[in-house]
Amino acid sequence: MREEVRLALPATAAHVRLARLTVASLAAGLGFSFDAVEDLRIAVDELCYLVGAGRRDGSITLRFDIDDDGLVITGEGEARAQPADARRLSEQILAATVDSYELGGSDGRVVCRLVRLREST
Amino acid sequence: MGDLPTPVAEFTVEMATGTPVLVISGEIDISTAPQLREHLQQLDAHEVVVDLTAMTFIDSTGLGVLVGAVKRLHESGGDLVLRHPSRSTRKVLDISGLAQMVTIED
Numbered sequence: 001m002r003e004e005v006r007l008a009l010p011a012t013a014a015h016v017r018l019a020r021l022t023v024a025s026l027a028a029g030l031g032f033s034f035d036a037v038e039d040l041r042i043a044v045d046e047l048c049y050l051v052g053a054g055r056r057d058g059s060i061t062l063r064f065d066i067d068d069d070g071l072v073i074t075g076e077g078e079a080r081a082q083p084a085d086a087r088r089l090s091e092q093i094l095a096a097t098v099d100s101y102e103l104g105g106s107d108g109r110v111v112c113r114l115v116r117l118r119e120s121t
Numbered sequence: 122m123g124d125l126p127t128p129v130a131e132f133t134v135e136m137a138t139g140t141p142v143l144v145i146s147g148e149i150d151i152s153t154a155p156q157l158r159e160h161l162q163q164l165d166a167h168e169v170v171v172d173l174t175a176m177t178f179i180d181s182t183g184l185g186v187l188v189g190a191v192k193r194l195h196e197s198g199g200d201l202v203l204r205h206p207s208r209s210t211r212k213v214l215d216i217s218g219l220a221q222m223v224t225i226e227d
Contacts, residue, residue, distance in 0.1 A: 013152035017129060038209035045150060045180045054151045089181045089217055096216045
């Protein structure tokens, strides 16, 4: 099985919960445990924050890649200045809620990729 | 345009015991954390209880607001009590270190 779901959202704060709802729906459908679904809700929320959610304009895009191994979520948006403490806490939360994550980007764009494996549910 | 119409967090303050209890319902994220900050700042008390029984989500922005509140209370010798956090909320309280800064009532 291999499926891809894409979601494009305004970068406004109020739309972050659509990303949470989407990942919760996908993860529950894939048979992830309740705790894993909760982990993914907060991980995706932090991803949105790291790729720029909370601005008045612009957009963020999320791609959910589903296969037999698990769920890979890639978020992209415009880079913005964030307090170092806030970014550190977001990364601490990601480290504790997904199997791996990567954060990078260039030319004013930021990309964050999360991996949650089925075996860890 | 732009904002979703349904509120995702509600706040009420109960004063039955003399200690203010801020009851949170719903989700605390980047869109509702400012409301949480306002409500906490309006509570003029030595000790504040935040009832999390009906809070279904909190992220790093909400945790940051709680950290700010507990620092203010500690400066005046006070305390912040977090009541009935869910398992997932307890997890992020532990990750953030906030669990070590407050009193938690399970």
